[in-house]
Amino acid sequence: MLQPTNVPDRPQRRVGAWWGPAVGISALGFYAAVTTEGSASREIGYNADHPWAVYAFMAALVGLMGYGFVRHAGLWLIGRPTPGLLQEIPHRLRNAARLGLAQDKVRRDRYAGIMHWCIFSSIVVLTIVTAQVAIEADLPFKFLHGPYYLFFSFYGDLFGLIGLVGVGMALYRRYYSDFHRIRWDERLEDHLIILGLGLVLLTGFLLESARILVTELHQHPDWAKWSFASYAIARGLDVFSFSEKQVLWLHTWVWWVHIAAAFGWLGLIVFTRLDHLFFAPINAFFLRTDSPGRLAKIEDIEQQEVFGVGYIQDFTWKQLFELDACVRCGRCSEVCPANISGQPLSPMHLIQDLKGHLANVGPAIQQHRHETGELGRELSSVALVGDVIKDETLWACRTCGACVQECPVMIEHVPTIVDMRRFLVMNEARIPATAQAALENLEMRGHPWRGTALERTTWMEGLGDVPIFDGSQEYLYWVGCSGSLVERNLPITKAVFRLLGEAGASFGVLGQEETCNGDPARRLGNEYLFQILAQQLIETFKAKNVQKVITNCPHCFNTFKNEYPQFDGHFEVLHHTEFLAGAMQSGKLVAKHTVNTTVTYHDSCYLGRLNGVYDAPRQIINMVHGANLTEMQRNLSKGLCCGAGGGNMWQEEVGERRVNHVRAEEAMRTGAESVVSNCPFCIQMFEDGVPAVHPEEEGRMKPFDVAELLEQAVFGPAAR
Amino acid sequence: MHIVVCAKQIPDPETPPSAFKIDAANNKVIPAQGIAPVLSQFDGIAAEAALRIKEANAGSKVTVISMGAESAQAAIKQVLAMGADEGVLLNDPAFEDGDSHTTATVLAAAIKKLGNVDAVFCGRQAADWDMGQVGLLVAEDLGWPVAIIAKGVAMGGAGLQVQRVLENGFESLETPLPAVVTVSNEFGEPRYPKLPQIMAAAKKTVTNWKLGDLGLDAGAVGKAGSRLKLEKLFIPEKGGKVELMEGDTPQAQAAALVARLQADKIL
CATH class of the missing domain: 3.40.50 (Rossmann fold)
Known part of the structure; x- marks a missing residue:
């Protein structure tokens, strides 16, 4: 219905286009290679004394990864079941492809997007290159010869170079530029990962150059040119006129360093944030498929032992899993309004604190669970809410979703924060005084505005006949507590009312019968109160045959639209700007x-x-x-x-x-x-x-x- | 330690002025449509004071009593949700339309009937009529010492140690038990009930005592026993009147203003 407008700075796919040039160049290379003369090849495992060492390293890596996975998985599994995770599989697979492989969110920071694409694409392609070498060496298929061998040499070098560009960009950002967020929680592993990758790529080139120097540079320079980067290095080395023995000695040592560095680097996956290699796309698969504005419903709330999450094992295992996906990039904290204002919340540190707590108390809980089958809530000597995560940290959250929006590994911070707020409010009743007053006011008076001198009908004064909704009109115009009980907002309510009338909308209001829909209670962590208020209002809506609602307030809008369906309240909901824009476009409002x-x-x-x-x-x-x-x-x-x-x-x-x-x-x-x-x-x-x-x-x-x-x-x- | 908290349900003090109406013929407040009555805020604070003593002294018990309509159950449940152990509603048509004295008579009778009560905590005043009498009169009926307008109260010394709010500071008192204390807002905010307690409170039954249960004479309570007579109930009218000072010159107008102010004995 709505036409796109001239909106500046809409996030666009910028870096995705990089696959275009890269594939294009490769295609040109492929064309050139197949049209070239066809006897080129090389000895695989050239000059390597102990090719079996690769498989020894590989076996160690696989073992290590298995161990790492089992260790992680054991900790995740102390969490509660995660409902609905295997529903809407096609949607989830799309998410995994779009957010995990294509990395849409990484690209929201352009520099990081390019850098990450360079490193990512390089690792993917070079892994394929290496795999082909292994197949050629140890399986009966022989295909690394002729034009394909030349093309293979070409794209191997191309993506090695792209990887080095990425590493260079990363080094610049980490060591030279005044770029803060990646240093908010900097650790040894961050240096190891980037320097290690640089070492792997450089030794790869050196290795290739040394082989070219001995076997191709003079014998088959037309083949050697296809490995263009290594060829250039080989030419450079050739200036020194090393003896063949010296070059072979160099080759042997570089081979060992390269293999050890490569497998060592892959081993980092088990112990460092490099594990996002797997966890990020998996977490993209786990990402919610419903609206980010919706908070989870506590089912059968009256039967719960503990309300909300006050103990690490009360999170769902998906919430525990995503702690491991965090790469400490700091994007969440960079956009967090509380953090920007120097308030005591940094979503990244919150996730890291939870992860640390899980590592501290998780194994004991896991063992206790294994031995007794009990939850073991009493096992932790520190309180999750209060000690590990401070009350004021939880209260500082605006639930604005900026952190969730930016997170490149699809962590959902807001539901996790609200889960702990729920514990604070319902289980512990630890609430800032003014928030408590708002909640009490909701309970006693059905609106959060303590001390208002206005009535829900005050705004109607001077507007003549205000139609009361009786089921015969098309829309219910939902004014909301703020629209009727806060002086400043009355002119807005009146403006919407007059515009709806002018647009010829068929609508009515509820007047005195409006009560809070529960949004503040839910956001403040009082899910119980929210459920009572929501159920009451849904009954009212149904009794009055409400089908379509126009709201003044985006919070009411979100609650009606995204949260009421959890309580079988299905209404068509529009924010007033949506309705008014539509009315203008259809010419009803001029x-x-x-x-x-x-x-x-x-x-x-x-x-x-x-x-x-x-x-x-x-x-x-x-x-x-x-x-x-x-x-x-x-x-x-x-x-x-x-x-x-x-x-x-x-x-x-x-x-x-x-x-x-x-x-x-x-x-x-x-x-x-x-x-x-x-x-x-x-x-x-x-x-x-x-x-x-x-x-x-x-x-x-x-x-x-x-x-x-x-x-x-x-x-x-x-x-x- | 068994503490009784006296709680009153009152019309919501936050009723918008435009919705506050009275029945002038019968000298009564007309309950505002759709606005539920609430627990008097000072009584919530009295409950908080009692609960803190209960928590600090193992084996203590808090009972909340309220004289009022059936709807006052909600006020009792609220204090139960905060952590009180038992609730008693004193509801009888005979109790209606009384004054502070008859209310105290009913409450004191209930406290005697409960037996083994060590202390009675009331709010410093009910937030509707603001009389501030009932706590004192309950003490009088029971023959117990009383400390009013407390900002702090704890077990200690001879029984209770109380800090009373004075105009220019506060005084510390000690009283033997049993005693009556009325608690002021300086004490602090009442707690927000925890959900498990709200649910437990919802399941508790509130005892209901009538005139006969208390062994009181109908003539001693409610309207019949009332010593205070309400002459007239009205909403004060607020307004302004403008009078322009006559005079041809500013001097003359100033002189007229002075004369006018002197006539009203303002100058």
Whole structure:
């Protein structure tokens, strides 16, 4: 229905295209090779005294990997069963291919994307090269001769070189550039991995050069040229006029170093983050296939012994598995609004702390489980929630999903954090005072806004007849607690109401019968309260025959759309920007008036990143004559949270800065006159943040909802 | 140590002003539509004080009692969810429309009937009528010592050690048991109930005592026993009146203003 708009900086497949040139060059090489004269070949295992050593190394590696896998798997299996992991297999296989092999997420950082592709493609191709050598040497198939041998020499060198480019890029980033995130948790293994790979590739070239120097350079220079890089090195070595004996001696030693380095490097897979080689694509297969905005339902909540996750073995085994996939790249923490603001949460460190805790207490739990069959929750001497992961760390999370979005190995941090919050709230009742007040208010009054003097019908004053939903209308216009009980949001609610009317929508509201749909309770960890509120509201909706809902608030939108189906509440849900953009496109709503203004648009996490609605609000802005949209640097799926998500609307922030101040600064930097958003929380955060960061520029920038902007364009600037 | 917490269910103090209505003819507050009554906040704090003593002294027990309508069960359940052991609802039409004195009579009778009570904790006042009398009158009826407006209370010394809030600081007292303490908001926030306790509380049955169970005379309680008579219940009207000072010159207007203020004895 919606047309794509002119949206800048949409993440695109950039590095995927690199396979194109690489395959192209290889194809040219292939063409050249098959059209060349055909007796070329070489002795496999040339000058190697102990070719059996390769198989000894290989056997050791396989044994080591087996041991490593069993050790890991034993730890994962102390977790709970993971439901639904083998459903939707085609979707999961696509994920494994797209995110695991094609590495869509790695490419979200362009430099790292190119670097990683170089290393990845090089390892894949060189493994194939090596395998062919092994087949040629030890199996009856003989195919490394003639044109194919020349082509084989060519692409082996090409991808060796590509690998070295990748290693060079990695070395530059790690040792020369001022690039922080990979140093947030730097370990010895990080140096070993990159230097080791460099050593393997360089000795590979040296080995090849030494052989060429002795067997091809002078005898078959036309063959040798196909191994173009090694040929060049051989030419260089030739200048020194080494004796054949010296070169063979060099060849032997380099062979040993190369083989030992290669297998040693592969052995790192067992002990280091190099294990992402396997775990990343597998974790891509395990990645959820439903909306990232949905939190898991605790089934039969009244029958639970422990609520949420307070002990490592209460995570699902998938949650434990993905701890091992973490490569400490720091992308999650780099985009985390809490971390950016100096607040006590870094998703990467959280995952690493959990991994460390699993390694510490896992084996004892595993053994206890094996011996007694009991869960062994009492075995850990340190508390998972409180000691290993601090309360304030869990509370700092905005559930904005930026970490999950960026994670190149598909770790889902947010559900893990919320699981531990659930334990804090339901099991331990350890809650920051203001968040507690919001939860108590939800229980007592059905809305989170303690101390409001407004009623759910206050916004209707002066609007004449507001239709109450009775099942005869097409849409329920869901105003929400923030839309009706927070002074600032009333004009937004009125604007949406007037625009719906103007667009000729058939709709009604619930008025006094609205109650919170439970989103704040769920995000704050009180799943029990959420389930009660959700079930009540679903009953109300069903009793009133609600089919389609238009919401003011992206949080209500997400809950209705993604979470109510868990409770058999299936409704068609639209955010007001989606409905209004559609109405404008079909000509039902016309922006007659010019509104000369520059605006910047803030993507709310729950509409944007978690539900993929980026275009509709921008389309509305673009269709308002005179409105000029300038984007912030962080936008679309990389947009920064306003700071209110995950129940942080009702919490005191702990840390160096407030998230909304950081975001307000980013908005002000665009020079726009207003920051336009789509969420009552975001608007409130900007109302607070904009005057706070630049008090001297008071009034320069005003926060508005998209609907408020559109209201001016439809009804004229004097509309309000 | 057996502590009784007296809890009252009141109309929600956060009822929006526009939804607060009274029946002027009968001098009664009309319960706001769709707004559920809540536990008086000070009573929640009294419960917190009692539960902390219970936790610090093994073998202790907390009983919550409430005089009120059937709906006051919810207030009792809330304190049970916080960790109280038993709940008693004092519900009888005869108890209705009384004053602080008759409420204290009913509560004191229930406390005597419970027996073996070492201390009674009340909120410093109910957050609806704000009288602050019931705790004192319960102590009077029981003949026990009383410490009001406490910001701290713990076992110790002769029985209980209490810090009372004064206008310019606080005073520390010691009282033998049994005693009555009324607890103030300075004590701290009541706890958030843990889910296992909420579920356990939901399963507990609340004892229901009527007039006859307490052995009270109908004439001593409720409206019949009330010594306080409500003359008139009304919502105060807020308004402003503007009067412009006459005068041809600013001096004359200033003189008129002075004269006006003097006439009202403001100057």
